[in-house]
C-alpha cells in the first residue's frame with residue numbers, strides 16, 4: 174500500500190516511523206511519503222493561506238498550492254505505480270463522514286491513499302470541486318464531533334487504524350478478529366496472569382473461573398455474552414440499526 178500525506182507540518186507525521194507502522198514500512202508493506210505543501214508555493218513567504226472572501230474570522234487555505242501539490246503527488250505516484258493508478262484522496266474534515274472501523278477495513282484494501290491535511294479554517298472549496306471534476310475519488314473523513322487544529326492528528330489515527338489491517342502488519346491476524354468494532358460490538362473483558370491478584374489496597378481479585386476451565390466452547394460463549402452486555406451498557410447506540418450514511422466509505426466533496 175502507498176500512502177502520501179500533504180501537510181504544512183511534515184514533522185507532525187514523525188510518529189509514522191514508530192512501532193508497528195514503522196516496522197510495516199521497513200518490511201515494505203507500506204510505502205509512506207510525507208510532502209510539504211509549502212514546496213508548491215512560489216512566493217518569498219511560501220504563503221498557503223489568505224483571508225476568507227465574504228469576511229469572517231481566521232484564514233482559508235489557498236487553492237493554487239493545493240491543486241499543484243495534489244497533481245504533482247499524483248503524477249509522481251503514477252510514475253511508480255503505473256498510469257492507471259488512482260489514489261483515494263482523503264481530506265480529514267470535521268464536516269466529513271465519521272471514520273469508523275468499517276471505513277478502516279475498506280481503506281486497508283486500497284492500493285493508494287493520499288491524505289490532504291487542512292489547517293486554519295480549512296481549504297478553499299474549489300479544490301474539492303476541481304478534483305471531483307477531474308475524476309478523482311475523494312473522501313471527507315471526520316475523526317469525531319470536535320474540532321482539531323489541523324488534519325495531521327487525524328491522519329495519524331486513520332493511518333494507524335488502516336495499516337494494522339493490511340495483511341502481514343499485525344503478526345497474529347486472529348487478534349484483529351475479535352476486537353472492538355470488528356463485529357459491531359465492544360470487546361469482552363481481558364485478563365492475564367496471575368489468576369489471583371492482590372491489589373495494592375490488599376483486595377484479592379480473581380479472574381472469572383470460566384477462563385481457567387480449558388473449555389474453549391464455554392469460554393467463547395461467555396466472551397460473546399460479555400461483549401453483548403458491555404456494548405448494551407456502554408454503547409447502546411451500536412446495537413441500534415445504523416443510520417443512513419454511517420461508516421460511509423467515501424463521501425461527496427460537498
Ligand code: SAM
Nearest residue numbers: 265266267291294315316320321322323324327
Ligand atoms: N472551519 C472548520 C469547520 O468549522 O468545519 C474547522 C477547521 S479545523 C480548525 C482545521 C483542519 O483540522 C480541518 O481542515 C481538518 O483538516 C482538521 N480537522 C479538524 N477537526 C477534525 C476532525 N474532527 N476530524 C478530522 N479532521 C479534523
